[in-house]
Amino acid sequence: MRRVPQWHLKLVQRQGPNICVVEEVPELNRKFYTECRYWFRPKVCGYQTVLRYVCCEGYSQAPGEIGCKQEADLLNVVDTALQMGATYFVDYLAKSGLDQKLKHSKSTVTLFVPTNEAFESLTGIKREIFKTNLNSTLLYHITENRIMTTDMENEMMLTTSLQPQLIRVNKYANTQVSVNCIPVIRRDHRANNGVVHLIDGILIPPRNWPLKEISEVIAEDGRFNELIKFLNKTDVFAHLQENSMKSFTLFAPYDEAFQVMEPSLLDQLSEDLFSQQEIAKSHFIPYTICPFAITGHHKMQSLSKHNTELVCNQTGLYINDSPITDEIMLTQNGLVIVIDKVIIPQRVKTLYALIGDKRERLSKFKSVIDNCPQVAAALKSLNQSFTVFAPRNEAFSNLTTSELREIYANCEKFCFTHMVHDKVTTKEMANGQVLSSLQLPRTLECSISRRGFTVENSSIEEADIDARNGVLH
Known part of the structure; x- marks a missing residue:
């Protein structure tokens, strides 16, 4: 968890009591209603979040007052859902006749209520399933008893009113909660006969029950x-x-x-x-x-x-x-x-494939390898393993034209000088250790300092890239 900056603490404190934060990501059309007004994500999927302050659940703001001091009266679960803006869901409850049963229920229930946007985005097969099976789909959004998110555990299965079908709860370290992988975006809105959670999608009952593996x-x-x-x-x-x-x-x-x-x-x-x-x-x-x-x-x-x-x-x-x-x-x-x-x-990739994957940094070394069929074949083979010390493109840029011609003319010698038999990771390297290259009698001396590892005075910038047939540095 990141430490909250002082400027953010002061900004929140000026909002008054019972204020919570909504973090909006306009580019993704996503909102995060946080339980703690001091907590925030710096970015979501690379986009900066926009902070907005709202009254925490159960409170309202009087005109001219700072903060949210008025405690709201508890309503039944249907009216609570309506108060949260879920007009489509409430309309469908009325159409099915479930609204009166829920309003006057003598036992507590939990409603997972889709947003209006979730209904507006419903298309194709899911839309047809919803319309054809309206009553059963609505029942799939209802569970017995008042279940707060604090009562939920990861991988918990909740029995719905569409028995015997269940919904799966998942909770994550970043405080997010989901049902059937649909995010709960506003949670724990208490009602006098249960609790309402606003979700960012519609729970469609599985066609086959029980679920298969x-x-x-x-x-x-x-x-x-x-x-x-x-x-x-x-x-x-x-x-x-x-x-x-x-x-x-x-x-x-x-x-x-x-x-x-x-x-x-x-x-x-x-x-x-x-x-x-x-x-x-x-x-x-x-x-x-x-x-x-x-x-x-x-x-x-x-x-x-x-x-x-x-x-x-x-x-x-x-x-x-x-x-x-x-x-x-x-x-x-x-x-x-x-x-x-x-x-x-x-x-799983061979050393040859790994070097090819890093073309932005190793394209010139790859070009030398491709000029030597025997080297390329060795780097593709699974019959033996190697350690490759691969020079970056910048190393080639410092060479003269005649030096580059010499490398290509003697590409096998050049490549084998940068290779040793077997896997040698930095865990196994010791200061002053001498490795025998494939281009005998040439050896490579390893050095270790507080700055890291070097081979023949060249710094290892990215170490221990594991391959199927060796390791790449």
């Missing part, structure tokens, strides 16, 4: 045949069955995503069990992660025990460099989120 959902969908073939070569489904009480998120690429993979990588995957396992596990997060909760740059462990990057920026939402779509499927043991590209972990 991840493996069954993708098998029945028909668009993930290549993914299923791939997963069947690994032990991932067995792992899910062994941990049936846990929830997972599968980032599932369409069949077309496999068809556009590089042929060399497909060949590697057909023979290399390690690569198969790593790629398969990289598509699974061992808990439920809803896309809306990603508001910046986040690192989390995938099923492979390695970090996966989830990023939301001004161009979109990504897992590593794979775009995340807005299609989410609920399952008994988690979520399936559709992505447009197969996730290829860095550690």
